[in-house]
Amino acid sequence: MLEEGYAAVTSRRVAAKAQLKPQLVHYYFRTMDDLFLAIHRRRVEQGLERQARALASDQPLWALWDYSRDPRGTALTMEFIALANHRKAIRAEIAASAELFRVEQVSGFSRLLEQHGMRSEEIPPIVCAVLLSSISRFLGIEHEALGMSRGHAETVAFVEGFIRRLEGDRAIARAEEPVHAITIAD
Amino acid sequence: MLEEGYAAVTSRRVAAKAQLKPQLVHYYFRTMDDLFLAIHRRRVEQGLERQARALASDQPLWALWDYSRDPRGTALTMEFIALANHRKAIRAEIAASAELFRVEQVSGFSRLLEQHGMRSEEIPPIVCAVLLSSISRFLGIEHEALGMSRGHAETVAFVEGFIRRLEGDRAIARAEEPVHAITIAD
DNA sequence: GTCTATACCGAGATAGAC
DNA sequence: GTCTATCTCGGTATAGAC
Numbered sequence: 001m002l003e004e005g006y007a008a009v010t011s012r013r014v015a016a017k018a019q020l021k022p023q024l025v026h027y028y029f030r031t032m033d034d035l036f037l038a039i040h041r042r043r044v045e046q047g048l049e050r051q052a053r054a055l056a057s058d059q060p061l062w063a064l065w066d067y068s069r070d071p072r073g074t075a076l077t078m079e080f081i082a083l084a085n086h087r088k089a090i091r092a093e094i095a096a097s098a099e100l101f102r103v104e105q106v107s108g109f110s111r112l113l114e115q116h117g118m119r120s121e122e123i124p125p126i127v128c129a130v131l132l133s134s135i136s137r138f139l140g141i142e143h144e145a146l147g148m149s150r151g152h153a154e155t156v157a158f159v160e161g162f163i164r165r166l167e168g169d170r171a172i173a174r175a176e177e178p179v180h181a182i183t184i185a186d
Numbered sequence: 187m188l189e190e191g192y193a194a195v196t197s198r199r200v201a202a203k204a205q206l207k208p209q210l211v212h213y214y215f216r217t218m219d220d221l222f223l224a225i226h227r228r229r230v231e232q233g234l235e236r237q238a239r240a241l242a243s244d245q246p247l248w249a250l251w252d253y254s255r256d257p258r259g260t261a262l263t264m265e266f267i268a269l270a271n272h273r274k275a276i277r278a279e280i281a282a283s284a285e286l287f288r289v290e291q292v293s294g295f296s297r298l299l300e301q302h303g304m305r306s307e308e309i310p311p312i313v314c315a316v317l318l319s320s321i322s323r324f325l326g327i328e329h330e331a332l333g334m335s336r337g338h339a340e341t342v343a344f345v346e347g348f349i350r351r352l353e354g355d356r357a358i359a360r361a362e363e364p365v366h367a368i369t370i371a372d
Numbered sequence: 373g374t375c376t377a378t379a380c381c382g383a384g385a386t387a388g389a390c
Numbered sequence: 391g392t393c394t395a396t397c398t399c400g401g402t403a404t405a406g407a408c
Contacts, residue, residue, distance in 0.1 A: 005272040007193035010401060024374065026403060082268050085331035086191040095332040102336050126337040127344045131321070134341075138320035145271035146281040150288050151312040155320075158313045196383060210392065212385060 002075055006036065006083045033090055040080055040090075044097040047073070051101060055108035059171055061163045064105070066174045068132055074140030105129040116166045135159060188261055192222065192269045219276055226266055226276075230283040233259070237287060241294035245357055247349045250291070252360045254318055260326030291315040302352045321345060 001009050011025040011032060018024075029035040054063035067073070084094035109125035135155065142148045160170075187195050197211040197218060204210075215221040240249035253259070270280035295311035321341065328334045346356075 003272070005193065005268065007191065008272070011403085012400070021375070022401095023376090023403085027373075030403090032402075078268075081327060081331050082191065082264075086189070086194070091332065095334045098328070098332055098334055099336055106337070123344070124340050127341050130325075130337040130341040134320045134324035135317070137327075138323055139316075141267060141323075142284070145267050146277065146284055148281050148284055150285055151292070151316040154310050155313050155316040158309070197385085198382070207393065208383095209385085209394090213391075216385090218384075 001079045006079050009036075033087060036080075036083060036087075037090060037093060040094060040097070043076070043080075044100070048100065048104065051104060055104070059167045060108060060112055061167050062170045064108070065132065065136070065159065065163060068136035069140065071140060071144060074137055075144045078137070078141060078145075102126075102129055102133070105132070112166075187265045192265050195222075219273060222266075222269060223276060223279060226280060226283070229262070229266075230286070234286065234290065237290060241290070245353045246294060246298055247353050248356045250294070251318065251322070251345065251349060252356075254322035255326065257326060257330060260323055261330045264323070264327060264331075288312075288315055288319070291318070298352075 009032070011022040014025050014035070015022040025032075025035065029038060050067060051064070054060060054067045057063040080094055084091040106126050106129050109128045110120070113120065113123070113125055113128065139152050139155065143152065164170075195218070197208040200211050200221070201208040211218075211221065215224060236253060237250070240246060240253045243249040266280055270277040292312045292315050295314045296306070299306065299309070299311055299314065325338050325341065329338065350356075
């Protein structure tokens with residue numbers, strides 16, 4: 001999915017990676033869409049968990065910002081959005097999970113901005129959530145898909161200046177969680 | 187491309203739309219990548235022209251914002267970015283044109299922000315350019331690919347409040363240019 | 373659960389006649 | 391410039407044996 005796009009993920013190639021026959025992919029998942037949905041559900045579960053941990057950490061803004069910018073996440077997420085765009089059978093479920101992430105973020109931001117004494121008429125929490133997602137996703141797309149980074153450093157500095165005013169300097173280094181291989185057992 | 191993604195654009199289907207034989211697609215463009223590049227070049231040409239007109243208009247910020255948010259543009263642009271992501275032969279050219287749009291925007295913003303008496307240490311022009319692109323693209327993706335719009339109205343209002351402080355109310359309605367059919371003559 | 377076999381479709385691309 | 395014909399490849403999916 002990452003290297004050639006979801007359309008390049010075929011039962012034959014999946015089977016080859018797993019050193020099995022293509023027919024087994026259909027045995028386990030029936031259709032390719034079922035396979036994509038299975039992967040997506042696993043990602044959503046892990047992602048919501050990780051986002052909740054970020055929001056509950058000592059520096060929620062820093063943690064959420066770093067998590068949103070994680071290149072391993074953004075690239076695959078964009079691929080699933082592309083998938084949703086073109087396969088209407090899958091679209092509803094992907095959209096629903098995206099809403100879920102946003103709702104969780106908004107309730108997190110509401111709490112946070114209140115703690116820092118910001119009036120919600122000034123910057124509503126939901127606007128914060130949308131802005132954070134927009135910027136992190138877009139920089140990720142440009143960088144990973146096009147290898148382009150003009151203005152990225154300046155924009156990151158701008159956003160981080162804002163976070164720093166609320167939470168001070170980043171206390172811990174950006175987390176690097178290992179990417180584990182996907183197996184049928186998952 | 188819009189309905190099923192670039193991967194669904196095949197010589198056979200293109201030919202069928204044009205009521206011709208698939209082999210003629212190869213006659214005119216040799217490979218499918220050549221066809222995609224031809225379409226892309228035409229879009230870049232028209233897009234740069236339109237962006238220049240926006241920047242030269244009476245309300246450049248409003249015009250650029252409206253142009254960037256045009257749903258007809260964003261959806262296809264995302265498809266080309268996905269294409270660039272997965273076809274390294276095409277990637278360089280798409281990235282180069284994206285840089286071109288950004289560079290033009292930055293020089294526009296530099297002029298504009300100066301006119302409105304904003305210090306560039308506060309919000310550098312290049313950050314404005316990246317933010318504008320990020321927000322408009324991201325809202326477009328969510329809306330068109332997922333049919334999702336939670337927080338969009340609030341975010342649009344937030345951005346437009348910023349523009350309004352500089353340029354006052356939007357003087358003209360958002361432009362709606364007709365989409366013309368693509369023919370071989372193009 | 374894994375295999376062989378197979379049906380069926382559609383892709384990109386080229387050769388060569390007209 | 392458009393056609394017919396054709397090559398080669400790879401895709402989804404199912405049936406049925408073991």
